């Protein structure tokens with residue numbers, strides 16, 4: 001057993017391990033804990049506890065210590081784009097900057113999102129090529145970093161602007177053919193570069209036993225509606241693509257990225273149905289990520305009013321409330337270093353490694369610390385034309401609601417294994433006389449053996465049933481159990497704990 005260089009969550013755990021405990025696990029490479037030493041706080045730590053990653057876009061010149069301290073995921077802002085790394089014929093070259101970022105992420109136990117393979121912009125030598133060259137590039141890019149990349153944006157920005165619900169028409173869309181002119185590219189006889197690019201990526205992942213998840217990414221797909229309440233046709237078009245290619249017989253797409261560059265553009269505002277839209281994608285079985293989050297600090301024309309911190313809170317809450325929303329990435333550290341510096345859309349001010357937390361930072365941290373929603377959402381999404389008037393106001397986020405149970409989950413993770421300790425507290429007013437605790441793994445974790453409970457797993461759903469001696473939990477009392485498990489290199493904290501079918505608070 002070796003505890004690797006600290007993931008934010010693990011680093012914070014190391015702080016409280018005694019010297020004896022460290023000695024007990026053998027040779028330990030302990031990193032200096034870099035989350036706030038006094039509180040253990042960081043966005044990455046708080047997100048991990050809620051079962052998601054919180055990441056940042058970066059370049060090698062921006063790798064100040066704040067990156068490894070605050071964030072648990074990293075996206076190269078530009079250094080993995082084809083205009084940097086694609087050589088002739090789909091080869092991969094000039095990866096020095098990308099390697100620097102991947103190595104930094106690895107030594108800070110951050111996961112990496114590869115960004116991006118097939119895109120009309122920053123396409124470099126891929127520009128204008130055919131599917132076979134794209135396929136060569138897809139293969140080379142996937143194999144270059146293998147499992148060091150947890151998520152790859154295989155296809156970026158395939159859909160048109162202005163809420164047309166259509167695909168773009170410049171390359172690579174020029175590869176598409178609608179054989180029967182029915183307006184889609186989903187027929188067997190059609191040519192669809194989205195399908196064919198994902199098909200290739202899936203084939204490479206499968207035949208090389210990779211765990212890398214394959215994502216499609218776009219902007220202005222965040223809400224069910226756009227400004228004024230009209231249907232978001234771009235989001236609907238993305239939904240149809242993800243629905244088609246994430247299901248049988250394709251099973252190509254694992255995840256969808258909502259870029260989440262929120263601003264005053266009528267199609268780029270924060271709508272009250274963001275959460276419902278995240279949920280409908282999640283219900284397809286894919287992970288949803290907010291991949292490039294920034295929020296204009298002046299949303300005076302926005303449907304929901306101004307207030308950047310409140311807007312951040314609302315967006316982060318919308319993700320937290322959907323268990324399959326498994327990560328949020330902000331598109332840079334500080335306003336002045338952002339691609340849209342005039343919008344002042346990020347969590348820090350300052351620059352050059354000298355950063356100051358904004359109110360938006362505090363709002364995000366607070367929201368992450370509240371964790372996932374403990375109430376079951378209504379399964380019906382609001383109709384696109386009638387956004388629900390009862391959605392929570394961004395200024396009054398739902399606090400972590402007290403439920404009949406509270407779960408404390410701690411784990412000790414090494415390369416591909418972990419142990420976990422779980423304590424259930426009965427916070428109801430009745431004695432519990434037998435129990436089963438359920439949860440779902442956000443990753444590929446598997447329980448291998450357990451103590452003080454019988455634990456079974458089906459897919460990513462886990463059920464732990466009481467043992468004989470800890471069957472009864474008095475009011476205010478606790479029951480504990482533990483288990484050992486395996487994971488494929490990433491061990492995000494589970495969410496969605498429920499005791500005898502009722503959701504529990506997680507502390």
Ligand code: XIL
Pocket residue numbers: 077078156259292339
């Ligand atoms: C942007 C970068 O932030 C800029 O530095 C670069 O000049 C242009 O690209 N959608 C995407 C990102 O998918 O790759 C873009 O990043 C922002 C919009």
